[in-house]
Amino acid sequence: MRAPLSWLREYVTVDATVAEIADRLFTSSVQVDAVIDVGVPDVDGNVGRFLVGRVLEIEAHPNADRLRVCQVDVGEGHARQIVCGAWNFEEGATVAVALPGAFLPIFDQPLDERELRGQASRGMILAEDEVGLGEDHAGIMVLPEGPEPGTPLVDLLPIRDQVLDVTPTVNRVDLLSMVGLARDVAALLGGDFHPPDPADPEVVDGEAVDITVENFEGCPRYIGRVFRDVSIGPSPQWLRSRLFLAEMRAISNVVDVTNYAMHVWGSPLHAFDRAKLAGGRIVVRRARSGEELRTLDGTLRRLDPDDLLITDGEKAVALAAIMGGEDSEVTEETTDVLLEAANFEPLGILRTSERLALRTAGSNRWEKGVDPCVAENAAVLASRVLVDLAGARMTGHVDVNDGLPERPVVPFRPERAAKVIGVDISPDEQRTTLSGFGFDVSDDWHVTVPTWRARDVTREVDLIEEVARPVLDRLPYTMPLRRHVQGRLDKEQRLRRVVEDTLVGAGLSEAYTWSLVADDPDPRAIRLRNPMSSEQAILRTTILPGLIEAARIGVDAGAEQVALFEIARVYLPSGDRLPDEHWRVAAIVMGGYGEIKGVAETLYSALGLELRVERGSHRVLHPGKAATAEAGCLGELYPSLLEGVWGVFELDLETLFAGVPERIVYEDVITYPAVLQDIAVAVDEDVEVGALVDAAQEAAGTLLREARVFDVYRGGQVGAGRKSVAIHLAFQSPERTLTEEEATTARERIVAALAERFSAELRA
Amino acid sequence: MEPQALENAALAAAGAATSVEEIENVRVEFLGRKSELKLALREVRDRETGMALNALRERLEDAIDAREAELERAELDRRLTDERVDVTMPGTPIRRGHLHLITQIRREVEDIFLGLGYTVIDGREVETTRYNFDALNFPPGHPTRSPLQTLFLDDETVLRTETSPSQIRTMESQEPPVYIVTLGRVYRRDTPDATHTPTFHQVECLAVDEGITLGDLEGTLDYLLKALFGEERRSKFVTHHFPFTEPSVEALVSCHICDGPGCPVCRHSGWIEVGGSGMVDPNLFEFVGYDPERYTGFAFGWGLERIAVLRHGIPDLRELWRNDPRLLGQF
Structure with a gap:
């Protein structure tokens, strides 16, 4: 919302600069998005070069048909000659004049005295766009009679102003009004708050106003006022300027008045052409299924039984609280006006405006819950201005409501407030703060909440916030006492970091891929009911597909080496409402089976685990190069999934971590040296080396500390269908130095076991 | 050969050697197993000749060693x-891995709070509307409850829209x-653009104890902001509104780019909004069965991506999900 400072200052007298006002509001009331300088430049004395003038004489320009030569009194004791191209004024008109030397917002250079087609022009008669007060350039500003020539123009019009652009939080719809902002400014900066309080026009030639509210739940209050003999026309310049600075379009005096009163009080109003209402009636009801209404923007709206409608008993005339209907719009021919100053409940309005994707200045306020009491303030202000500006007579008034809400009364403990806020604020100061914001505080600290905050403030803690708002920048920075805390990661969190660090150390980079995917191999995978796109519609049960895509992006980016991992959750259907969320680690590296197995072995080793796999199969793996481990799968990527040779794994972290030893106990591998012996045995091609190592371990018992395959050789004397496997053996005892004989005996047991179980021939 | 002539010949050969290899050849020639001297020593019978030949052998060894040392030095x-x-x-080149920038920030924040004595809770991502709302x-009717803003699995199950449900689950337990x-x-159902991705990361903090104050919240956040953005940063807190806190405040940090006068990063205000926070609303305590008279608490929830944007100048959040190695490798 835009709040021109000159307008704000009409309702609050305060000794503070715009910067101070913006700063206090920002800290304590409302987000200030910007402070916008508008109007004529504020350079040395510039504002003083804009004066009220009276046109004394107008003559045709001798050399130019479209120009006129005016003699204008600007209070200098003699007339000033100004050549002007506008034709919307006559002799005697009161106009706005810029003197030579004045800087206008639209020109880089100051205005100078010059000749226009041979006639001296010593100044400029101003149009509204030339001083930043509007967009109209069809004619010059004709001001109301009254101000003396020579009066500073800034006394009449905000030709130099600052505009606050503010966005209140949803609970502060009261700050979507000039009055609400003025109240907070006064309270925060010690100013004097004086909201507009015009005399309500007398009802003349009184007539009944026929208003029926069928749905008080949706429309708790409906003030209807009838005006006759309304002369529709443009609004005066002061009103046009204010609306312009508040970012509203001037349309006609009647419409402008409703917008003006809304901006002042925050309660939107609407004006109907009463002649177009059947019988001049208003009936507020829910829409009927399939009912239609063409709104002011020309769109035909199909309505829903939840939508609230203003009707005339026969047809819909407005979408309540959101937009008027085209058929009952005020036009140049309108003479009778029905002014609506109503109140609408927020939720239904929000639903309708969301469903129709139609948000207006009105719906934006209603959906936040406007105080039903301010409808009357807005009605009175609008009526006053309407009567004053449009020469109208107010002939009828009715206030239909089902009783206005009570003001909440909340017991309050100032000492509790100080304790929660954490700074010593005296009860007196708290009382002053609350009073400033419009709360009535009794001697025994019962606080009556003002109507415009009644939705938001119902509890002591809400009042504590009111007391805290002004002191947010005065609080001492403290830390909680923390007498009982445990600042450490749990085992799983620690181990996740070990996994991250190990894989990074192994040269893999961490990728982040979406939990939501287009499709998933598990047909039971959970689908979203309202996905944003088919690309992100399913909660994944596996990470690898995302990681394969990430690898593809790496290749496309021209990376020579791509090695990625991700630690993330998968979402497995559990049969209950909530899926099982499992942490997984997945990796993809350029290179074959050995490459990825090396990464996995490094990871297992870092966790104090031994990787054990057996032949397996998996959708994304090469069938001949796929392995299964207890925690997941590992292998070479199925060739058509990504160009090149890639190794991948995906492991469940909970399973992985379950085997991690609590602690590693010292083992003496130094005092007594190991006896190293290598063997090579020839076995059939289909014998897995893992089986050989297991058998060796079993046969040799505890003396064999390590058995590691270091070479596999095929061909030559080994023979077709056979391979020679070289195994490195380390025999060691923590208690004594082994003799060669002991090692050799153990070695022979191994050879014998391999021969028996695998028909292994000893080659070396 | 006559011993003197042998000695002369050996010394001359040693002197003439120009490399370690050549001096080794000289050693083999004059002192090796088949050298004239060794053969003579093997055949010697009388003590005197033996002593003389041994003395000669020692002299030759010394000379050759000396020459060898000299040549090695050279x-x-x-x-x-x-x-x-x-x-x-x-x-x-050695392949270097990188932690994702968001993980780096996540760990940094975790470590800051671990240092302050906080525990890290993982929480769930799929939540019931009961816990999430x-x-x-x-x-x-709060807009966040709308299917326009939140991803639903069914009427009562959503993808968490903030990390806050874990507060409730923790307090319940x-x-x-x-x-x-x-x-x-x-x-969240945010259309992806430079500043929004439908999935993002939050850090949520909750402290509940006797005597926790709004000043404690501000002090904690000031500490966090300085840890993340530099000791010279200043913090400021302004009023805000959130369903789960009362009072609610928004934290701002003095702009680390311009430090005050205003620049595009801070939208010419000198201050940058970092995230929402406030004192835990007593309704939350009632939900979990804590006594709101005895206990107070504070909570905040910030986006980790926002920290990445502010601190590292990431121009487009979508890039954090593309995993382009040229981006991953920068951090």
């Missing part, structure tokens, strides 16, 4: 003089005091 000198590398040549005091942080993925 050779080392030559290597040190001749061998040079272009020190500006690149090293042998009701328990957090979202009023009926233990008595105060509670000092926790939760970091992880959250989901």
